[in-house]
Structures are given as structure tokens and as C-alpha cells.
Amino acid sequence: MADSVTSLTSVEAIDVTPVQKPRQLFLEVLYDWITTVDHKKIGLMYIAYSLVFLIVGGIEAIIMRIQLAVPHGTFVSPQVFNRMFTLHGTTMVFFVGMPILFGFGNYLVPLMIGARDMAFPRLNAFSFWISALGGILLYYSFIGGVGLYGAGSAPDVGWFAYAPLTAKVFSPGHSTDYWTLSILLSGIGSIGTALNIVTTIICMRCPGMKLNRMPLLSWLYLVTSSMVFIAISPLTAAQIMLLLDRYIGSHFFDTQAGGSAVLWMHFFWIFGHPEVYILVLPAFAFANEIIPVFSRKAVFGYPAMVAASVGIGFISMSVWAHHMFAVGMGAGANVFFVFSTMIISVPTGIKIFNWLATIWGGKIRFASPMLFSVGFLFQFLIAGLTGIMLSVAPFDWQLTGSYFVVAHFHYVLVGAILFMIFAAFYYWYPKVTGRMMSERLGKWHFWLMVIGFHMTFDFMHIPGLLGMPRRIYTYEPGRGWEIWNLIVSIGAIVQAVATLIFVYNLIHSYYKGEVAGNDPWDAWTLEWSTASPPPVYNFATTPVVHSRRPLWDIKHPEDPDWNYE
Amino acid sequence: MFIHSPSYFAQSSTSIFSPAATPSHWIFTLSMFVLSITGLIFLIVAGLLTYALIRYRHRNLLTYNEPTQIYGSNQIELAWTVIPALIVVMLFLTTSRVILATQDAKKPADAVDVVVVGHQFWWEFRYPKLGIVTANELHVPVSDPAHPTPTYLEMSSADLDHSFWVPRLAGKMDLIPNRVNTMWIDPETAGLYLGQCAQYCGVQHAKMLLRVYADSPKDFAAWVAQQQKPAVEDPTVAEGREVFLHNACVNCHTVSGTMANGRFGPDLTHVASRDTIASGAVENNAYNLKKWIDNPDSLKPGALMPPMHLNDHDLNAITAYLTTLH
Numbered sequence: 001m002a003d004s005v006t007s008l009t010s011v012e013a014i015d016v017t018p019v020q021k022p023r024q025l026f027l028e029v030l031y032d033w034i035t036t037v038d039h040k041k042i043g044l045m046y047i048a049y050s051l052v053f054l055i056v057g058g059i060e061a062i063i064m065r066i067q068l069a070v071p072h073g074t075f076v077s078p079q080v081f082n083r084m085f086t087l088h089g090t091t092m093v094f095f096v097g098m099p100i101l102f103g104f105g106n107y108l109v110p111l112m113i114g115a116r117d118m119a120f121p122r123l124n125a126f127s128f129w130i131s132a133l134g135g136i137l138l139y140y141s142f143i144g145g146v147g148l149y150g151a152g153s154a155p156d157v158g159w160f161a162y163a164p165l166t167a168k169v170f171s172p173g174h175s176t177d178y179w180t181l182s183i184l185l186s187g188i189g190s191i192g193t194a195l196n197i198v199t200t201i202i203c204m205r206c207p208g209m210k211l212n213r214m215p216l217l218s219w220l221y222l223v224t225s226s227m228v229f230i231a232i233s234p235l236t237a238a239q240i241m242l243l244l245d246r247y248i249g250s251h252f253f254d255t256q257a258g259g260s261a262v263l264w265m266h267f268f269w270i271f272g273h274p275e276v277y278i279l280v281l282p283a284f285a286f287a288n289e290i291i292p293v294f295s296r297k298a299v300f301g302y303p304a305m306v307a308a309s310v311g312i313g314f315i316s317m318s319v320w321a322h323h324m325f326a327v328g329m330g331a332g333a334n335v336f337f338v339f340s341t342m343i344i345s346v347p348t349g350i351k352i353f354n355w356l357a358t359i360w361g362g363k364i365r366f367a368s369p370m371l372f373s374v375g376f377l378f379q380f381l382i383a384g385l386t387g388i389m390l391s392v393a394p395f396d397w398q399l400t401g402s403y404f405v406v407a408h409f410h411y412v413l414v415g416a417i418l419f420m421i422f423a424a425f426y427y428w429y430p431k432v433t434g435r436m437m438s439e440r441l442g443k444w445h446f447w448l449m450v451i452g453f454h455m456t457f458d459f460m461h462i463p464g465l466l467g468m469p470r471r472i473y474t475y476e477p478g479r480g481w482e483i484w485n486l487i488v489s490i491g492a493i494v495q496a497v498a499t500l501i502f503v504y505n506l507i508h509s510y511y512k513g514e515v516a517g518n519d520p521w522d523a524w525t526l527e528w529s530t531a532s533p534p535p536v537y538n539f540a541t542t543p544v545v546h547s548r549r550p551l552w553d554i555k556h557p558e559d560p561d562w563n564y565e
Numbered sequence: 566m567f568i569h570s571p572s573y574f575a576q577s578s579t580s581i582f583s584p585a586a587t588p589s590h591w592i593f594t595l596s597m598f599v600l601s602i603t604g605l606i607f608l609i610v611a612g613l614l615t616y617a618l619i620r621y622r623h624r625n626l627l628t629y630n631e632p633t634q635i636y637g638s639n640q641i642e643l644a645w646t647v648i649p650a651l652i653v654v655m656l657f658l659t660t661s662r663v664i665l666a667t668q669d670a671k672k673p674a675d676a677v678d679v680v681v682v683g684h685q686f687w688w689e690f691r692y693p694k695l696g697i698v699t700a701n702e703l704h705v706p707v708s709d710p711a712h713p714t715p716t717y718l719e720m721s722s723a724d725l726d727h728s729f730w731v732p733r734l735a736g737k738m739d740l741i742p743n744r745v746n747t748m749w750i751d752p753e754t755a756g757l758y759l760g761q762c763a764q765y766c767g768v769q770h771a772k773m774l775l776r777v778y779a780d781s782p783k784d785f786a787a788w789v790a791q792q793q794k795p796a797v798e799d800p801t802v803a804e805g806r807e808v809f810l811h812n813a814c815v816n817c818h819t820v821s822g823t824m825a826n827g828r829f830g831p832d833l834t835h836v837a838s839r840d841t842i843a844s845g846a847v848e849n850n851a852y853n854l855k856k857w858i859d860n861p862d863s864l865k866p867g868a869l870m871p872p873m874h875l876n877d878h879d880l881n882a883i884t885a886y887l888t889t890l891h
Contacts, residue, residue: 077866079866079867082770162725162764164725164726258743261742297632297635298634298635298636326737328741328744335661339657342656346649349646350645356613357638361632363621363629381607389596392656393664394591394660394736395596397735400737401730465574465581466577467581467759469763471765472770476774480576480578561634564634
């Protein structure tokens with residue numbers, strides 16, 4: 001892949017040989033990373049940190065699946081199981097999903113808009129470290145949850161921590177406080193990063209890059225980051241109210257003193273539903289970059305893609321109570337939230353169809369990034385369709401709180417988002433490290449992941465339809481759930497193996513991978529015009545762009561893009 | 566995904582595909598409608614995607630001429646905005662009908678009323694009009710379509726959020742402290758319907774199981790009559806009764822006609838008439854009962870009843886007493 005066949009006249013001189021740096025002492029390297037304000041290093045730290053937690057969260061998932069593989073399982077005690085699903089959910093959402101997507105955003109957004117760094121480099125470093133402290137605090141609860149000697153304690157209130165289970169009377173000790181504080185801190189970090197990304201995109205674009213010429217990735221990060229302000233703030237408020245309840249005797253959520261459990265639900269889901277889109281829009285962003293390059297076509301309907309993304313951002317703010325159809329809100333509220341939830345499928349559908357049209361008539365190269373993107377397309381389609389089922393409130397009365405829901409949102413979070421994160425790794429790894437990831441291992445990773453994923457989450461819908469609620473540490477035999485749970489557990493282990501292959505590939509390719517060159521995929525956006533890895537300030541001279549695909553214009557001077565915009 | 570027909574899934578005792586009451590029938594019909602629409606959309610879109618991926622596959626990663634660049638088409642994009650929007654409107658109208666029919670249904674005068682109270686980790690059922698209190702096993706009459714006698718459940722919670730879910734009878738309804746929710750069920754055939762708590766409520770959420778017995782009108786009347794009787798005064802178990810009354814049991818449990826009137830735990834007036842104990846966790850027999858009283862954690866770790874620390878003699882006596890409370 002190193003020497004792509006179409007000749008490239010880059011905006012900068014190409015130097016393919018990796019730079020030989022003088023060997024540094026370990027402590028010097030460490031000091032460099034800890035004190036860095038370079039958006040690329042911070043991005044990489046976010047990603048590395050998320051990968052560690054991905055493995056931790058994965059281990060928790062495997063523990064749960066071993067327990068549930070057979071009825072009346074005794075692998076772990078009920079309380080340990082409850083801690084596992086609480087930590088798994090919290091870890092995966094707050095310490096894997098958010099940071100990994102912010103990591104990619106941090107790394108890519110300035111490069112793709114032709115900026116030399118983020119708008120506020122030091123805020124950027126602060127945001128990372130405060131988020132990292134959040135993750136550390138969550139796991140510190142193992143030691144600190146019931147006093148310093150309470151080793152083995154951890155929050156067991158579930159990732160959405162419904163009131164009043166989190167009240168002091170039902171959740172003594174400090175593990176719930178660690179949960180609250182860890183989310184508070186990571187939320188502050190998220191808001192900092194979001195602010196930074198929005199400012200960077202608005203203010204730091206290179207000359208010629210009008211808003212309607214930005215790569216779609218920047219557009220989606222703009223929408224996502226704007227949503228973070230609106231979504232994280234109520235969560236932070238709710239966490240503070242919860243701490244007040246627990247420590248100074250206020251009664252927001254304390255039902256024994258007249259507080260409201262439903263109030264917490266509203267607060268939580270006003271955060272929680274937009275959160276799904278905060279996570280999935282960056283996945284769309286990667287798809288918008290990768291699918292066109294590997295189909296060799298411009299993305300179909302750029303304006304519609306932007307409009308759909310902004311539309312999703314807005315509508316997603318008005319759908320939260322579809323998590324509460326069984327709460328007894330009354331017919332009127334249910335009808336409203338049915339409508340707002342269903343209507344979001346229209347902009348989402350536009351995206352799927354536009355990707356389809358992008359592929360149509362292209363020349364599709366099935367390299368690893370594209371394989372994962374294709375997996376994403378199919379899986380996201382199914383996730384969207386089961387989402388429509390859940391938006392039908394009466395159907396939801398059966399499905400909510402069951403394994404069907406667990407299967408549905410893992411289709412979104414793993415089938416769509418994680419697959420696109422993997423695609424992004426394979427796609428941008430050569431830019432970041434200067435070396436290609438192994439395609440052979442990539443194919444192993446992809447196929448095992450697809451098999452494992454479908455074994456796990458296709459079959460997980462079924463026990464849900466057969467009446468299996470979520471968050472149960474064991475279940476009764478004879479309800480038709482056994483066989484499906486066994487298959488699901490085996491699938492989870494296959495996924496774990498696939499992920500380990502991926503991690504091995506990451507490390508192995510760093511040392512042994514083929515040298516990539518600046519533009520191994522023959523792509524069109526600005527990050528491929530710099531050296532791999534990019535120098536500290538990204539661009540030696542500020543690039544000037546005239547269209548949405550600046551590198552296309554250079555490669556095809558006879559037919560530049562700006563004629564069509 | 567749905568390779569098997571619903572009839573296959575209907576064999577499970579908790580399947581949403583074998584509805585046995587009006588609300589669950591409505592949900593089932595609506596679900597099949599939604600499943601067919603989404604299934605059709607899946608087939609079309611996945612089919613087009615598969616076709617495109619095969620048709621436009623380019624094997625050689627290194628050599629290609631750039632294909633014709635197409636930047637968009639307003640007509641096509643308008644079409645795939647408007648058509649899904651129309652599908653949404655249709656789905657929305659259908660859904661709203663079922664929501665309104667279920668949630669705004671008029672309560673008939675001769676409906677059976679039950680107050681359901683969720684507890685960590687068991688169910689309390691009170692029949693205010695009949696003067697019955699029981700736990701974990703709900704008895705309701707079968708509702709004859711010609712003369713419907715639906716059961717109206719008024720639900721609340723004593724401690725945490727819980728959710729009442731018997732898939733074959735109706736969807737879920739949450740039980741939330743400081744709040745009263747209602748739902749109704751009208752089982753059409755006699756039998757046992759299984760369900761369980763569907764909202765995470767702490768350590769033993771998994772074993773907050775639920776059994777609904779739909780009785781024929783005659784059986785239901787007999788059950789009511791038996792439950793309305795005072796607790797049995799069997800002289801042979803008087804010793805066990807004394808043990809019960811002179812231990813902490815009375816703080817949490819009620820046996821009507823005695824000084825035991827605690828409401829924290831299940832009402833034990835007719836405990837022997839139930840098929841299970843510990844909210845469906847185990848069969849109700851002398852062995853399990855004794856084990857439960859001795860150390861509830863051995864059957865249900867995290868259950869809120871403390872171990873009673875009785876000696877063997879007292880344990881046997883109290884077990885004998887409880888097994889006579891029919």
C-alpha cells in the first residue's frame with residue numbers, strides 16, 4: 001500500500017522515511033506525555049486510556065456471560081454480578097465510548113480543518129486529565145467503597161442508577177459516591193473538550209474552508225460537541241443533587257421523605273438519550289470519511305448529510321422519555337414521545353440511503369477499514385429497525401427492561417459504534433504511526449468479531465422476547481432461555497478473542513508494520529497531506545482549500561471538485 | 566434474526582408471542598404489524614446494500630480508475646425522506662390507537678380490584694373489596710368475553726422502583742414509590758402465568774418472581790372464601806405458634822387473628838396455601854421453609870429477612886406451625 005499508483009502532488013513535500021529521533025530516557029518520555037498540550041498526543045492518550053478500559057469492561061462482560069451461560073449459575077455471587085453490570089455499563093459509556101471518540105476528535109479535527117492545534121491547548125490537557133481521574137475514581141471504589149479496608153466493594157446501582165436505590169438507606173457505604181464523583185469529573189472533562197472542539201471548528205479553519213466545505217467528520221463533531229453541553233449539564237446537576245441527598249439531607253430523590261424517583265429518570269434520560277447520539281454521531285463521522293474513500297466516490301448528498309446530522313442533534317433532545325414508557329406517564333405523554341422517537345428515524349434513514357448511494361457505482365476496495373464500515377452499515381440498519389420497534393410504546397411495554405433492549409442497544413454501541421471505531425483505527429493508524437496495520441490480522445479480527453457479535457447480540461433478542469428481564473444474576477430453567485443464553489455467552493468469548501487480536505495487531509504493527517507513506521489510502525482530506533506521523537504543528541505552511549476534497553483537486557487538476565459544489 | 570415463526574417462541578411460559586389477555590393480544594397484533602414493516606424495510610435496504618457491495622466490488626486494491634463522481638440528487642433524496650416520513654406517520658397513528666385503548670380504557674363496575682405493592686424482594690397483593698392480603702402469588706378470575714371481569718391492578722411501591730411483568734397477560738408497568746400506576750388484565754383461560762420484576766431493585770432483583778393464577782369463577786370464589794377465613798387454630802402446633810409469636814417474626818409478618826401484624830414482610834395468614842416461598846424462589850415445603858427460617862441467605866443471598874438463630878426444636882415447631890396455615 002505504501003506506493004499508491006495514482007501520482008500524488010501533495011501540498012507539501014513528502015518524506016516517507018520515518019524520522020529517527022535520538023533515544024530518550026523513559027522518564028523524559030513520560031514527562032513529555034504528561035505535560036503535553038499537543039492535540040495529537042492528547043488524542044492518543046484518550047485513545048490509549050479508553051483501550052485499557054475497553055479491556056476492563058470486556059472482562060466484566062465475560063464474567064457476566066459466564067454467570068448467565070447456564071440457569072442457576074454460581075460463578076459469582078448476586079452482589080458481585082450487580083457490581084459487574086454497573087461497572088461494565090458505566091465504564092463502557094463514560095470511560096470507553098466518550099473518551100475514545102473525543103480522542104479521535106482531538107487528533108483528527110485540527111488536522112482535517114487545516115489548523116495547527118486545538119483552540120485551547122491547555123484546556124485540552126486539563127479535560128483529559130480530569131476525565132482520567134474520573135475513571136480512576138470509579139475503580140478506586142473497590143478499595144474505598146466501604147472505608148479504606150472495604151476492598152471488593154464497588155457501586156452496584158446500575159449504570160442509570162435509578163433513585164431511590166442510590167439513597168443512603170438503600171446504598172450504604174461510599175461506593176455510590178465514587179460512582180457519582182467519577183461521572184461528575186468525567187462530565188467536566190467532556191464539557192471542556194466539547195467546548196474546545198466547537199471553538200476549534202468555528203474559529204480555526206484554514207483559508208477557504210467555509211462551513212459547507214468542511215469534511216463531514218468536522219460537521220458531526222460540531223453537532224456532537226454542541227450536544228455535550230446540553231446533555232451533560234443536566235447529568236451534572238442530577239449528580240450534585242444526588243450528593244446533596246446523600247450528604248446534607250436534601251430530598252430530591254429520597255422517596256421516603258417525599259422526593260421523586262421519576263425526577264431522577266427525567267434528569268438521567270435527558271442526558272442519557274442524547275448520549276446515545278453523542279456516541280453514534282462520531283461513528284457516522286468515521287463512516288462519512290471511510291466509505292467514500294473506499295468506494296472511490298464523493299459522499300452522496302453532502303448538504304443532506306449535514307442537515308440530517310443537525311436534525312438528529314435537535315430531535316434527539318426531545319425523545320428521552322421513550323425510556324420511560326412503562327413509568328406510567330399517561331397516554332398523552334406516551335403519544336408525544338412515540339412521535340418524536342419515530343420521527344428521528346427519518347434523518348437516520350437519509351444517512352443510510354446516502355451511504356448506499358455513495359457505494360452505488362463506486363469501485364469498492366475491501367480493506368479492513370471498509371470491512372468494518374460494511375459491518376457497521378448492516379448492523380446499524382438492524383439497530384435502527386429494532387429501535388423503531390421500541391418506539392412503539394405498547395411493544396415497548398413488553399420489551400423495555402428485557403434482554404431485547406440489551407440486545408438493541410448493544411447493536412448500536414457495539415455493532416455500529418465499536419465497529420466504526422475499529423474501522424477508524426485501521427484507517428488512521430498509518431497516519432498516526434507511519435505504519436500500516438496488518439491486513440491479515442485485520443481480516444481475522446473482522447471475521448471473528450462479526451461472528452462473535454452476531455452470535456451474541458442476534459440471539460440475545462430472543463430471551464428478551466421470551467420474558468427474560470435484564471440485570472438478573474440468574475434465571476429459572478424451563479422458560480426457553482437456556483440455549484440462547486449459552487450461545488450468547490460463547491459469542492461474547494469469540495468477540496473477546498477478536499478484540500485481543502486487534503490489540504496484538506496495534507502493538508505488533510507499530511514495530512513491524514509496513515511503512516505507510518503520507519497517503520496510503522489515496523484519500524482526499526487534509527490530514528493525508530502531512531507527513532505520517534504529522535509534525536508537532538501539523539502543517540509547515542497553512543493549507544488553502546477550494547473544495548470539500550482538497551487532495552482530489554490536486555490529484556485531478558483536470559476535474560476539480562469545486563465545479564460541483 | 567426472526568428466522569423462526571412466533572409459534573415456536575410461543576412455547577415458552579413467558580413468551581410475548583403467546584398472549585392470553587386483551588392487553589397482551591393488542592400488543593401482540595401491533596407487534597406483528599411492526600415486525601412485518603421493519604422486516605420488509607430490512608429486506609429491501611439490506612438487499613440493495615448486498616447487491617451494491619457485490620456488484621461494485623473491486624478486487625485489486627492497487628489499480629483502479631476513479632469511477633464517475635456523483636455528488637447527490639435532490640429528487641432521490643427527497644423521495645427517501647418523504648417515504649419514510651409517511652411510514653412513520655402510519656406507524657404513529659396505529660401505535661397511538663393502542664396506547665389510548667389500553668391506558669384510557671373505562672373500568673367496568675364489576676372489575677376485581679387489587680392493590681399491588683412492590684417490596685424488596687417480593688410482591689404484596691391486597692384485595693380491598695374482599696379483605697384479603699396475600700403475597701407473591703396473585704389469584705384473579707378468568708374473564709369471560711361475554712361478561713368481562715377484568716382485574717384492575719393499582720400499583721405502588723414500599724421502597725424502590727419495581728416493575729410488574731407477566732408477558733402473556735400484559736406489558737410492564739412500573740411500581741414507583743409515592744405514585745400510583747394502574748394496569749388491567751383479563752386472562753381468558755385458566756392457568757398459571759409466570760412473570761417477574763423487571764426493574765432493577767437491588768441484590769435479589771433476579772428472584773423477585775411472580776405467579777398469576779387465573780382461576781375459573783368457581784375456583785376463584787372458593788379461593789376467596791378460603792383466604793377470608795381466619796388462620797387455622799390447630800392445637801397440635803400450638804408450640805410453634807408460641808415460638809412464632811415470641812420471636813421477632815411478629816415485627817414483620819402478619820397472621821390474622823394473632824398479635825402478629827407486621828407489614829414489612831409477606832402476610833403469612835395463609836402461607837401454606839401458596840405453592841412457593843421467597844417470592845417464587847423455591848417450592849413451598851417443610852424442608853425449604855425450615856431452611857428459609859434458619860438462614861434465608863442460603864436460599865436467596867441478600868434477602869432482607871434475617872436468620873432467626875432458633876434451636877432445632879423451635880425450628881421444627883415453627884415450621885410445623887407455618888405448614889398448617891392453609
